[in-house]
Amino acid sequence: MDKIDFNKLSSYQLDVLKEVGNIGAGNAATALSKLLKKKITMCVPNVRIMEFKEVSYMLENAEKPVIGVLIQIVGDFSGYILIILEYETVGLFLNNLAESTSIRFDSPGEEFEFSEMELSALKEVGNILAASYLSALSDLTGLRACTTVPSIAIDMAGSILSFPAIEMGKFCSNVMYIEAGFYEGTNRIKGDFILIPALEAFEVLLKVLGASES
Amino acid sequence: MTMTVNIGMAELKALNHPGILITLGLGSCVGVALYDRKTKVIGLAHIMLPSSANVKKIDNEAKFADTAIVKLLNDMYKLGASKENIVAKLAGGAQMFTLNNNSDIIRIGERNIQAAKEKLAELGIDVVAEDTGGNFGRTIEFYSDDGSLKIKRLGYGIKII
Numbered sequence: 001m002d003k004i005d006f007n008k009l010s011s012y013q014l015d016v017l018k019e020v021g022n023i024g025a026g027n028a029a030t031a032l033s034k035l036l037k038k039k040i041t042m043c044v045p046n047v048r049i050m051e052f053k054e055v056s057y058m059l060e061n062a063e064k065p066v067i068g069v070l071i072q073i074v075g076d077f078s079g080y081i082l083i084i085l086e087y088e089t090v091g092l093f094l095n096n097l098a099e100s101t102s103i104r105f106d107s108p109g110e111e112f113e114f115s116e117m118e119l120s121a122l123k124e125v126g127n128i129l130a131a132s133y134l135s136a137l138s139d140l141t142g143l144r145a146c147t148t149v150p151s152i153a154i155d156m157a158g159s160i161l162s163f164p165a166i167e168m169g170k171f172c173s174n175v176m177y178i179e180a181g182f183y184e185g186t187n188r189i190k191g192d193f194i195l196i197p198a199l200e201a202f203e204v205l206l207k208v209l210g211a212s213e214s
Numbered sequence: 215m216t217m218t219v220n221i222g223m224a225e226l227k228a229l230n231h232p233g234i235l236i237t238l239g240l241g242s243c244v245g246v247a248l249y250d251r252k253t254k255v256i257g258l259a260h261i262m263l264p265s266s267a268n269v270k271k272i273d274n275e276a277k278f279a280d281t282a283i284v285k286l287l288n289d290m291y292k293l294g295a296s297k298e299n300i301v302a303k304l305a306g307g308a309q310m311f312t313l314n315n316n317s318d319i320i321r322i323g324e325r326n327i328q329a330a331k332e333k334l335a336e337l338g339i340d341v342v343a344e345d346t347g348g349n350f351g352r353t354i355e356f357y358s359d360d361g362s363l364k365i366k367r368l369g370y371g372i373k374i375i
Contacts, residue, residue, distance in 0.1 A: 052262065052277070053222030062238035063353055065368055070311040151311040156368055158239015159351020162262070163310055165223050166242055166322055169262045169277060 004172040004202060006049040013206060014047060020140060021045040021178035021193065024133030029182055031132045035125070038184050045180040045193075055165045055175055056158035059086070059192070068153045068160035069126025073134060075145030077204060079197040081130040082164050084157070085122070086190045094118050114154070123150045133193060141208040164194045171199045221245075226259035226276040228289035231358040240306040240352045242323035244330050246283060247303040247354070248339070249361035250295035256358045257286045257295075263322070264329030279329035283337065302334050303363045303375060304344040305354045312349070323347065343375040 009017075022045055029042040048058070056062035067085045114122070127150050138144055153160055168175050175194075182189040197205060216232040223243060227235055231254030237245050240260070248257040259282040266278035275281040290300065307323035327346045334341055345352070345365050355364040365373045 051222075052224040052274075055223050056239050057222070063366075063368075068310070070313070072313055148313070151313050153310045153349070155241070155310065156239035156351040156353065158353075159241030159308065159310060161239070162223065162241030162243050162351075166262050169224070173273060 006174050006176045018047045020137055023136035025180040027132035027136050028129045031128045041183045043181045045178050047178050050175050052165055055161050059157040062158035064157045066157045070151045071130040072148040073145045076143040077145040077201045079201050082194040083126045083129050084192040089189045123152050126150045164196045167196050221258050221260045223260050224262050224274055224277040226282055226286045228257040228293055230293050233358045235356040238353045241308055241310045244306040244326040245354050246330050247356045247363050248300050250299045252299040253294050254358045255290050255293045255295035256356055257290045258356050259286045264325045280333050283333045300339055301342045302339050304346055305352055305365055307346040308348050308350055345375055
């Protein structure tokens with residue numbers, strides 16, 4: 001038996017995890033507003049639990065090109081945060097941050113080249129989102145952790161998503177992720193946060209939040 | 215009529231000829247494709263982790279290389295395949311992210327490939343072709359017609375092994 005089955009979490013435990021997502025996304029929206037010098041608002045995050053076989057399809061199309069930014073967490077609480085940005089929506093970041101005008105987002109399969117500057121800007125966005133999320137987690141739990149230099153991958157959604165699936169697959173029988181959406185005016189920036197706690201971190205998290213089973 | 219089945223993470227399937235098995239967006243996971251040259255029975259497993267050794271109770275055999283290969287072979291035997299005619303092709307096992315440390319999770323793709331090869335060697339099944347490693351995702355399509363494995367990458371062409 002796997003140690004954690006997200007389907008067996010109580011509705012209270014799920015609410016706690018959702019609240020972490022909520023605060024994290026709120027912090028992230030504030031940080032993004034500052035970074036982009038535009039008012040960014042967020043919608044209430046959604047916590048989803050999936051079977052492994054569904055993971056590749058969580059963004060509807062497993063072959064859709066996405067940008068994944070992976071950040072490692074070290075400290076009282078260890079694990080990873082994977083942020084997935086959808087191709088169509090990164091233009092907003094790049095136009096603001098890297099003054100990019102040359103990127104084509106309309107023809108997946110043909111144009112995948114980002115400049116170093118653009119990649120660096122996307123990593124920074126990932127970094128800020130992860131740090132905001134982590135700071136919410138720290139405030140709520142008193143656990144201290146920091147992030148390491150992000151790694152970026154641009155590839156098919158399914159292949160990027162194999163990372164959290166494998167890592168959680170070591171001790172979970174399914175996968176949990178928090179879907180957050182941001183708005184700049186009417187532009188929707190779609191982002192998915194996947195918090196990937198190490199097993200001990202997960203136990204610590206639920207315990208500190210007063211939501212452990214026993 | 216040709217049957218086409220999509221295989222998700224930690225799933226496996228065996229099919230009679232004519233059939234096509236597909237798995238989309240394979241990353242660090244490994245696709246183990248088995249083909250019976252005589253009966254044209256095909257099987258595909260989308261493996262996530264190398265070994266079930268430290269797992270007390272296995273609730274999904276398709277998750278691990280060692281258990282998935284055994285289960286897939288058994289499913290193929292039930293469709294009339296026999297071991298001496300079966301050959302293997304491998305795809306996937308990429309390293310999607312590069313972090314500073316060279317931890318096991320980062321090298322998981324490599325370990326998945328190695329574990330699959332070890333299990334196949336132990337069972338006496340030849341690996342006749344592979345497209346593994348690298349830092350990119352793959353979509354694979356496996357055809358019972360001739361046991362060919364079609365591999366697609368984002369922004370690159372199609373490769374058949």
